Amino acid sequence: MRIASFNVENLFARAKALNLNSWAAAKPVLAAQAELNALFEETVYTEPTKAEILKQLGILGLLTADDSEFVRLRKIRGRLLKRPRTGPVEVVANGRADWIGWVELKTEQVDELAMQHTAMVIRDINADILGVVEADSRPLLKMFSEALIAEVGGTPYDEVMLVDGNDDRGIDVGILLRNSNPLADMRSHVFDVDAQGVVFSRDCCEYHVDTPSGKLVILMNHFKSKGYSTPGDPIGAKRRERQATRVAEIYNDLQASGVDRIVVMGDFNDDPASTALVPLLGKTDLRDISTHPNFEFGPRKGTFGSGNEKDKIDYILLSPALFAKATGGAVFRKGVWRGPRTKNPWEIYPTLTADVHAASDHAAIYADLD
The missing domain is CATH 3.60.10.10 (Endonuclease/exonuclease/phosphatase)
Known part of the structure; x- marks a missing residue:
């Protein structure tokens, strides 16, 4: 036997980020996606939590749009962000109960x-x-x-x-x-x-x-x-x-x-x-x-x-x-x-x-x- x-x-189908030429290039994308989904599960979004959410969204290119090259912000119910035409992006959800969604890796x-x-x-x-x-x-x-x-x-x-x-x-x-x-x-x-x-x-x-x-x-x-x-x-x-x-x-x-x-x-x-x-x-x-x-x-x-x-x-x-x-x-x-x-x-x-x-x-x- x-x-x-x-x-x-x-x-x-494989995550697009994993098809990059090196692990060093993929690592920031995978790390940010994993950290965001963990942060989203917090019961209460404190000000430091909101700041970290914005930081990781920025790394993934999701501050101004729900889609970027390697990831997608899925929103099923409620509202996570306020994206004004002028001024900074804000996290308006105050905890997990305010919205349902996640960041998913795009595949190819x-x-x-x-x-x-x-x-x-x-x-x-x-x-x-x-x-x-x-x-x-x-x-x-x-x-x-x-x-x-x-x-x-x-x-x-x-x-x-x-x-x-x-x-x-x-x-x-x-x-x-x-x-x-x-x-x-x-x-x-x-x-x-x-x-x-x-x-x-x-x-x-x-x-x-x-x-x-x-x-x-x-x-x-x-x-x-x-x-x-x-x-x-x-x-x-x-x-x-x-x-x-x-x-x-x-x-x-x-x-x-x-x-x-x-x-x-x-x-x-x-x-x-x-x-x-x-x-x-x-x-x-x-x-x-x-x-x-x-x-x-x-x-x-x-x-x-x-x-x-x-x-x-x-x-x-x-x-x-x-x-x-x-x-x-x-x-x-x-x-x-x-x-x-x-x-x-x-x-x-x-x-x-x-x-x-x-x-x-x-x-x-x-x-x-x-």
């Missing part, structure tokens, strides 16, 4: 060749169970499997499942399965809370799979990004640590209930040496498939971007009963762009000739089990 995890970075279609390369990666790793991160929706994920994977000569998956998570950008976690390993049960953890509030910025979706030899449980994750911070989460590492702690609790509860074959996988957005992941990597008996003696990293030790060791952020963790059955695994990089001057280059598809055509910034990772 092959189990894989792949951050597909959206299949059909993913490059057609990039879609094809994503399908080629999935075709070539040919996993029996494939967990995906940043998939648009279940209907689109199912359409992708049936149409695009088949178009490149791959075998479409028999079962496709995805549950909307807590992120409003359509970057959810899902799973694709063959008939021999049908989905038996599932549980979302979007409502899980701790002392600081909601734990998961996306989800830790719990998939129970019937295999020919018994139950297998997949905990599919996408932890908080390192990219920027938001009010209430000034340091992304703290949020990731909370998420790692909760996943470890879910894992331990499953073990206590008698389930011994468990996979925890996905994009954890941090490297193995980080303190944020200690509750999961250091305080449970889970084993990272990349530590297996037959695991093949290729020319780099990371899974994201240029593949540096600090960019090892995609994981497949196995319970002891599963790790004992592991025969190896690998990082599959053919869909990740690299420049012509990259040292220790990895093999890429011949048709991948520019960054815009990359399947993803993430390599796929897989584990092979006997």
